[in-house]
Amino acid sequence: MSExxxxxxxxxxxxxxxxxxxxxxxxCAVFAPYIAPHDPLAQDLLLERLPPFWVSGxxxxxxLGTDGLGRDVLSRIIYxxxxxxxxxxxxxxxxxxxxxxxxxxxGYFRGWLDQIVSRIVDIWMSFPPVLFSILLxxxxxxxxxxxxxxxxxxxxxxxxxxVRAETLVQTRMDYIDSARAAGFSRLNILVREVxxxxxxxxxxxxxxxxxxxxxxxxxxxxxxxxxxxxxxxWGGMIAEGRTIIHFAWWVLVFPLIALFLTVLAFSQFxxxxxxxxxxxxx
Amino acid sequence: MSPDxxxxxxxxxxxxxxxxxxxxxxxxxxxxxxxxVMPGEVRGLVGESGAGKSMIGKTIFxxxxxxVEIVEGSVRLGDDELLKLPQSARRKVIxxxxxxxxQDPLTALNPVRRIEPQITDRLTRILGVSKSxxxxxxxxxxxxxxxxxxxxxxxxxxxxxxxxxxxxxLIAAAFAAEPKLIVADEPTTALDVTVQKQILKxxxxxxxxxxTALLFVTHDLGxxxxxxxxxxxxxxxxxxxxxxxxxxxxxxxxxxxxxLIAATPRYDRPDESLVPVPAAVIEATQxxxxxxxxxxxxxxxxxxxx
Numbered sequence: 001m002s003e004x005x006x007x008x009x010x011x012x013x014x015x016x017x018x019x020x021x022x023x024x025x026x027x028c029a030v031f032a033p034y035i036a037p038h039d040p041l042a043q044d045l046l047l048e049r050l051p052p053f054w055v056s057g058x059x060x061x062x063x064l065g066t067d068g069l070g071r072d073v074l075s076r077i078i079y080x081x082x083x084x085x086x087x088x089x090x091x092x093x094x095x096x097x098x099x100x101x102x103x104x105x106x107g108y109f110r111g112w113l114d115q116i117v118s119r120i121v122d123i124w125m126s127f128p129p130v131l132f133s134i135l136l137x138x139x140x141x142x143x144x145x146x147x148x149x150x151x152x153x154x155x156x157x158x159x160x161x162x163v164r165a166e167t168l169v170q171t172r173m174d175y176i177d178s179a180r181a182a183g184f185s186r187l188n189i190l191v192r193e194v195x196x197x198x199x200x201x202x203x204x205x206x207x208x209x210x211x212x213x214x215x216x217x218x219x220x221x222x223x224x225x226x227x228x229x230x231x232x233x234w235g236g237m238i239a240e241g242r243t244i245i246h247f248a249w250w251v252l253v254f255p256l257i258a259l260f261l262t263v264l265a266f267s268q269f270x271x272x273x274x275x276x277x278x279x280x281x282x
Numbered sequence: 283m284s285p286d287x288x289x290x291x292x293x294x295x296x297x298x299x300x301x302x303x304x305x306x307x308x309x310x311x312x313x314x315x316x317x318x319v320m321p322g323e324v325r326g327l328v329g330e331s332g333a334g335k336s337m338i339g340k341t342i343f344x345x346x347x348x349x350v351e352i353v354e355g356s357v358r359l360g361d362d363e364l365l366k367l368p369q370s371a372r373r374k375v376i377x378x379x380x381x382x383x384x385q386d387p388l389t390a391l392n393p394v395r396r397i398e399p400q401i402t403d404r405l406t407r408i409l410g411v412s413k414s415x416x417x418x419x420x421x422x423x424x425x426x427x428x429x430x431x432x433x434x435x436x437x438x439x440x441x442x443x444x445x446x447x448x449x450x451x452l453i454a455a456a457f458a459a460e461p462k463l464i465v466a467d468e469p470t471t472a473l474d475v476t477v478q479k480q481i482l483k484x485x486x487x488x489x490x491x492x493x494t495a496l497l498f499v500t501h502d503l504g505x506x507x508x509x510x511x512x513x514x515x516x517x518x519x520x521x522x523x524x525x526x527x528x529x530x531x532x533x534x535x536x537x538x539x540x541x542l543i544a545a546t547p548r549y550d551r552p553d554e555s556l557v558p559v560p561a562a563v564i565e566a567t568q569x570x571x572x573x574x575x576x577x578x579x580x581x582x583x584x585x586x587x588x
Contacts, residue, residue: 183377
């Protein structure tokens with residue numbers, strides 16, 4: 001039986017594909033200056049609106065064409081990955097830490113603590129999240145920090161709700177009573193018995209949240225509330241591409257594809273990880 | 283409440299224990315319960331569902347649900363009066379002296395942790411046993427509960443074991459710290475009949491070997507007849523009969539117990555039809571309880587005014 005137990009399932013395609021895409025994006029973000037063929041900010045009006053390489057009229061070296069100011073689209077997408085991933089990792093991790101802690105504590109200790117946390121969550125949920133984030137950034141000013149703060153401030157409730165629900169389920173299990181009867185303190189039980197059971201859910205949610213953070217950052221860039229317009233962001237590129245879509249569709253489409261694949265990869269990666277982490281499914 | 287000879291020697295003493303719902307403090311879930319278990323004694327605690335059997339177990343381990351409250355009574359474990367101790371000291375006494383065999387082996391083990399720490403945690407982290415000693419002890423215990431290949435079971439996760447195996451693991455874990463008292467809370471209810479029989483035999487065997495006092499909570503009089511020496515019958519949160527098992531079946535004194543024994547199906551006489559507990563007996567028992575409640579409330583109110 002134990003030999004069989006140690007034999008793990010092969011890694012799923014879901015995990016391989018999403019993981020590879022995320023690896024590519026991360027490598028692009030980290031090594032952008034070495035990978036990008038051009039300076040993402042260099043403008044050249046002689047080279048404006050060049051099509052991607054397989055369309056006639058393309059200039060060699062500009063693989064995905066250029067935008068209305070003659071800037072290389074591929075280079076801008078590669079640099080854009082930096083901002084997208086920074087926001088994804090920092091904002092999602094912060095939201096996860098705050099939300100999961102609140103959820104665990106509220107779900108385990110119940111009582112007035114749970115009352116307060118649950119009421120805050122209820123109030124938070126009554127705001128439409130994207131409008132709320134736009135409002136927040138408008139109030140605290142634009143910039144990378146504001147975007148991260150806005151996403152954290154809004155999305156921690158996502159973790160809080162799910163983790164609290166999971167904690168409530170686990171707390172009713174007999175093994176919690178057994179641990180209490182064996183003399184362990186409440187905090188001890190929360191950390192050693194309840195938390196590991198909530199962990200697969202937290203991991204899946206964290207990955208999903210990274211994808212959501214990428215979207216929210218793109219939305220904020222799209223409405224010009226993220227960072228300065230010159231810096232390449234996927235949302236900003238989509239906004240610029242929208243205005244010239246009839247002349248140069250590639251300025252809009254390629255950042256959109258990058259965005260779509262990245263968000264999809266994050267959510268699929270999370271699901272795949274949960275399947276692997278959960279000992280009951282394993 | 284002067285301790286007579288019998289209670290002076292017993293290991294677990296519950297006296298006059300009353301538990302109420304917090305939001306309805308006149309409604310008692312346990313009604314002045316008295317329960318005594320001698321060292322090494324196997325005592326059955328019988329009652330139908332909702333009678334408060336598990337509530338007594340939970341009181342001993344200080345794991346009562348939040349919605350209920352102990353309003354009076356005492357729980358003595360060895361030399362320690364639990365309800366008078368501060369919480370941390372109480373938990374220490376409980377952890378050192380007693381253990382629980384829970385009802386449902388499927389939820390009583392943490393699904394994401396391996397078996398080994400779930401047996402040894404109490405030893406290493408509460409009682410200060412060294413890791414290798416605890417591991418050795420866990421292996422020996424799994425041997426004792428007749429688990430083949432204890433080495434690999436220690437490394438397994440709960441879902442890799444069958445229900446019967448898990449209950450064996452839980453029994454091993456209960457005996458790990460050599461407790462003076464074990465409370466088995468319907469340990470066979472969640473298992474099928476053949477496994478039930480083995481588990482019952484195993485609990486009796488372990489109890490005899492370790493000389494532990496055992497409080498066996500169940501709704502099954504047949505099980506009581508098999509393994510218990512003495513028995514307390516609980517109805518509506520009140521002990522209606524407290525006697526030796528032999529005399530329980532030979533000469534039950536309370537009308538409810540008599541009816542209950544008459545209602546037990548006899549496999550050796552399959553032609554007899556089933557006898558329900560007569561409504562009149564239930565009614566009479568409930569009247570008796572209501573009268574006791576009135577007296578209790580009156581006494582409390584008089585006490586409160588004083």
